[in-house]
Amino acid sequence: MDPARKRSIRLVVALTAALLLAGGLVYTSFSAGNPARSPSELIAATDPGKTYKLTGKVVNGSITREGHTINFRVRDRTGTASIPVTYTGAVPDPFRDGREVIVTVSRKSGDVYAGARDSLITKCPSKFTAEKTGASPT
Amino acid sequence: MEIVGRAALFLALAVCLYGIAASIYGGVSKRREWVDSGRRSVYALAIVLTVAFAIVEVAFLTSSFKYNVVAGHSSTTTPTFYKASAMWSSQEGSMLLWVWLLSLWSSLVTFLTRKRMRDVLPWATAALLGYGLFFTGLLVFFVHPFATTAIVPADGAGLNPLLRYPAMMIHPPMLYSGYTLFSIPFAFAVGALIAGRVDAEWIRSTRRFALAAWLMLGCGILLGARWSYSELGWGGYWAWDAVENASLMPWLTGTAFLHSVMIQERRGMLKIWNVSLVLLTGILCILGTFLVRSGILDSIHAFGGSTLGVPFVVMLGAMGIASVGLVVWRRGMLKSEHRLDSLLSRESIFLGNNIVLVGLCFVVFWGTFFPLISEAFTGDETSVGPPWFSRYTVPLALVLVLLSGIGPLVAWRRNTASNLRRTFAIPVACGVITLIALLPVNGVPQKPLALAMFALGAFVAGTVGQELFRGVRARRVTTGEAYPLAAVSLVRRNRRRYGGYLVHLGITVLFVGVAASSAFQHAHDVRMNVGETAHVGGYDVKYLRATGTIAKDPSGTGALMDLGAVLDVSKNGKHIATLRPSRGYYPSDDTSQGTLMSLINGEPTSEVAMKSGPLRDFWTAVSPDFAKLQPIIEQGNKVVPQGNIDAAVLVLAAISQNYQNHPPAATFRIISSPLVMWIWLGGLITISGALIALWPAPDAARRRATAGLKARVAQDLGRA
Numbered sequence: 001m002d003p004a005r006k007r008s009i010r011l012v013v014a015l016t017a018a019l020l021l022a023g024g025l026v027y028t029s030f031s032a033g034n035p036a037r038s039p040s041e042l043i044a045a046t047d048p049g050k051t052y053k054l055t056g057k058v059v060n061g062s063i064t065r066e067g068h069t070i071n072f073r074v075r076d077r078t079g080t081a082s083i084p085v086t087y088t089g090a091v092p093d094p095f096r097d098g099r100e101v102i103v104t105v106s107r108k109s110g111d112v113y114a115g116a117r118d119s120l121i122t123k124c125p126s127k128f129t130a131e132k133t134g135a136s137p138t
Numbered sequence: 139m140e141i142v143g144r145a146a147l148f149l150a151l152a153v154c155l156y157g158i159a160a161s162i163y164g165g166v167s168k169r170r171e172w173v174d175s176g177r178r179s180v181y182a183l184a185i186v187l188t189v190a191f192a193i194v195e196v197a198f199l200t201s202s203f204k205y206n207v208v209a210g211h212s213s214t215t216t217p218t219f220y221k222a223s224a225m226w227s228s229q230e231g232s233m234l235l236w237v238w239l240l241s242l243w244s245s246l247v248t249f250l251t252r253k254r255m256r257d258v259l260p261w262a263t264a265a266l267l268g269y270g271l272f273f274t275g276l277l278v279f280f281v282h283p284f285a286t287t288a289i290v291p292a293d294g295a296g297l298n299p300l301l302r303y304p305a306m307m308i309h310p311p312m313l314y315s316g317y318t319l320f321s322i323p324f325a326f327a328v329g330a331l332i333a334g335r336v337d338a339e340w341i342r343s344t345r346r347f348a349l350a351a352w353l354m355l356g357c358g359i360l361l362g363a364r365w366s367y368s369e370l371g372w373g374g375y376w377a378w379d380a381v382e383n384a385s386l387m388p389w390l391t392g393t394a395f396l397h398s399v400m401i402q403e404r405r406g407m408l409k410i411w412n413v414s415l416v417l418l419t420g421i422l423c424i425l426g427t428f429l430v431r432s433g434i435l436d437s438i439h440a441f442g443g444s445t446l447g448v449p450f451v452v453m454l455g456a457m458g459i460a461s462v463g464l465v466v467w468r469r470g471m472l473k474s475e476h477r478l479d480s481l482l483s484r485e486s487i488f489l490g491n492n493i494v495l496v497g498l499c500f501v502v503f504w505g506t507f508f509p510l511i512s513e514a515f516t517g518d519e520t521s522v523g524p525p526w527f528s529r530y531t532v533p534l535a536l537v538l539v540l541l542s543g544i545g546p547l548v549a550w551r552r553n554t555a556s557n558l559r560r561t562f563a564i565p566v567a568c569g570v571i572t573l574i575a576l577l578p579v580n581g582v583p584q585k586p587l588a589l590a591m592f593a594l595g596a597f598v599a600g601t602v603g604q605e606l607f608r609g610v611r612a613r614r615v616t617t618g619e620a621y622p623l624a625a626v627s628l629v630r631r632n633r634r635r636y637g638g639y640l641v642h643l644g645i646t647v648l649f650v651g652v653a654a655s656s657a658f659q660h661a662h663d664v665r666m667n668v669g670e671t672a673h674v675g676g677y678d679v680k681y682l683r684a685t686g687t688i689a690k691d692p693s694g695t696g697a698l699m700d701l702g703a704v705l706d707v708s709k710n711g712k713h714i715a716t717l718r719p720s721r722g723y724y725p726s727d728d729t730s731q732g733t734l735m736s737l738i739n740g741e742p743t744s745e746v747a748m749k750s751g752p753l754r755d756f757w758t759a760v761s762p763d764f765a766k767l768q769p770i771i772e773q774g775n776k777v778v779p780q781g782n783i784d785a786a787v788l789v790l791a792a793i794s795q796n797y798q799n800h801p802p803a804a805t806f807r808i809i810s811s812p813l814v815m816w817i818w819l820g821g822l823i824t825i826s827g828a829l830i831a832l833w834p835a836p837d838a839a840r841r842r843a844t845a846g847l848k849a850r851v852a853q854d855l856g857r858a
Binding site: 032 | 300369370371372377379477497500501504505508509512516518519520521522523525526529530663664665741742743744759761763765805806807
């Protein structure tokens with residue numbers, strides 16, 4: 001086969017493969033991701049059985065423990081609307097009152113949201129330098 | 139001193155402006171004295187910035203709280219080592235560190251290349267000073283390290299206790315050294331494109347810097363992982379967090395660049411690809427700094443509030459447009475001198491490795507920016523988690539390890555079938571034997587991806603071992619040296635090659651550690667009272683007793699109160715280890731809840747206790763039930779007079795004693811994880827390999843002096 005033609009065929013094959021892979025990547029990211037929600041958005045509309053990435057701040061003084069389970073409220077980053085979350089398992093060190101958290105939740109009975117195990121993360125410490133929280137340690 | 143500091147920053151800005159102008163004028167008019175003057179402004183920049191850096195550093199060491207940056211990030215109770223390094227936990231300090239490191243590395247490269255690359259150097263100098271201009275501009279106009287306050291506070295907020303970990307203090311200078319060192323090949327690529335000198339000379343001159351950048355960035359990433367594993371109290375080393383991804387992306391494209399430049403040096407191919415890769419790496423380094431410092435990924439709204447967002451976007455845009463423009467402008471010069479002869483040649487394997495690495499970078503980029511992308515397209519901020527990343531990165535990593543084993547075995551240009559059979563036999567046998575040996579092991583066949591990684595790891599180890607052995611044997615035949623001496627002199631004479639092989643081995647060991655520890659980990663969160671036992675992955679963990687100490691923090695991080703546990707780990711009745719995890723409570727400057735509380739309501743952190751071994755890590759962390767102590771502390775608060783620290787410490791001592799004698803149930807995180815040590819060991823092997831490759835060869839100086847001349851003669855002959 002003419003080498004130039006062979007090269008262009010190779011190029012087309014490689015580009016098609018790359019495009020297909022990129023397409024798969026894009027598709028799965030849109031279908032696999034959990035939509036991010038603030039507490040007030042969840043109060044406004046929740047689909048029972050669907051999981052959301054709840055982002056917000058831990059309400060001061062709301063953290064209580066019952067055995068393995070930790071109960072706390074998450075409020076909007078700016079605002080006071082808050083929802084109760086129940087979470088089982090160890091929490092990362094930075095977790096405390098006023099701290100910004102992200103946790104995967106689904107709506108349980110009533111208005112309580114259950115956090116998925118090991119899904120709770122707090123923002124990386126490099127981001128909360130010089131932050132002041134009038135809070136007690138957990 | 140703050141006046142001197144501010145003046146130094148203004149002066150740095152002026153030096154950058156002058157140096158850029160002098161270099162560009164020197165480059166256009168070809169007048170040496172202007173080029174030299176531009177180069178000297180790089181040295182001047184380094185001196186001026188060293189003064190500024192030293193002033194901030196001294197302010198931190200002397201706890202000079204009139205500086206806002208010191209008051210916000212240090213305190214009298216912060217231990218001295220952490221005072222010295224608290225500087226780069228602040229926005230201002232980290233920007234200053236960035237540009238200071240840039241000025242040092244730039245001075246080094248402009249000094250080393252001052253007698254060579256005369257046509258490229260002025261443009262490269264201008265590009266390096268362009269970086270300097272941007273960052274000093276940020277320090278003069280946007281963030282102010284020398285801002286002071288009239289009312290000097292008695293004490294500062296203190297360094298965030300989570301950052302009080304030795305590796306974490308070296309981590310930012312390492313990362314930033316990586317970023318700033320990558321700006322050197324970037325600048326020389328820009329210089330080569332502008333000057334129209336796109337042969338391999340700019341690559342040769344900056345290869346060591348690219349390799350050093352890759353090494354430093356890699357060390358930085360590894361130290362960050364180590365910190366996460368042993369300080370954050372969740373027991374993982376990598377979470378696909380945006381901040382981690384930000385440093386991984388330029389490392390991936392940098393790795394690709396280090397491989398593909400060999401093809402340009404050897405065969406004059408892939409010139410467009412190489413300049414594009416290095417320009418991309420330079421841009422990703424700025425993007426990395428931007429991601430961490432602007433907070434854009436917290437939410438698109440945080441971006442508006444950040445002072446650094448807009449300048450960084452302008453800088454990134456300018457770099458991107460200039461890079462694309464330069465490559466398009468010079469595309470005629472960047473034509474390949476050769477074509478790929480065969481799909482089974484070292485060139486093709488390198489090309490494959492490049493595609494995989496850039497693919498990995500794209501996956502990481504897409505996942506990191508997905509919240510912004512999805513918000514832009516659907517109006518809904520959606521993020522993808524670690525499972526999504528693993529789905530793509532694990533198969534790509536497997537291919538990468540496979541290629542790193544094949545690459546050294548195939549020759550440049552073409553290979554014959556008999557040749558391939560001979561070189562592949564032993565490495566393939568290593569892989570197959572490992573595969574067969576691991577198949578009957580309980581639980582391994584259920585994790586096919588991990589099993590594949592183990593087999594491929596053995597294949598790479600076989601390759602590296604065989605290549606080293608063949609080299610040593612050949613050297614023994616020609617020189618008659620004994621085996622150990624032959625090995626040493628072989629590596630000494632081919633540092634780049636055998637250093638590279640060692641890096642392959644190190645990365646493979648690291649990947650095997652990652653595969654084993656993520657596939658076969660047992661993690662449990664349990665709540666126990668003293669005397670109770672938990673069962674984790676075949677081990678028994680008994681909570682023997684509680685501990686409570688005041689001002690005796692074992693790791694020297696400045697924790698005032700330390701509550702912990704003593705755990706006995708055993709297997710089938712046999713004692714394995716006694717572990718003492720604890721949680722440190724730190725003073726803060728918040729006195730609104732009383733003096734007693736102010737001594738312990740800083741950020742609490744876990745002091746992880748683990749038993750590390752070559753085959754398994756047993757990792758534990760404890761969270762004491764602080765809520766149970768709350769009523770006692772509140773009572774104590776009433777007793778202690780406001781501001782009486784001594785009395786407060788006495789009461790706290792009583793409280794911690796009480797905790798030790800009558801502990802409430804505590805929550806433990808217990809993890810049994812195989813081969814974690816291999817990750818750190820693989821990292822060390824990689825670092826040693828890179829250092830070997832970086833070290834100048836004994837006769838390199840002589841060769842370097844004649845190489846340029848030879849190249850010129852060859853070029854002229856070629857033209858004639």
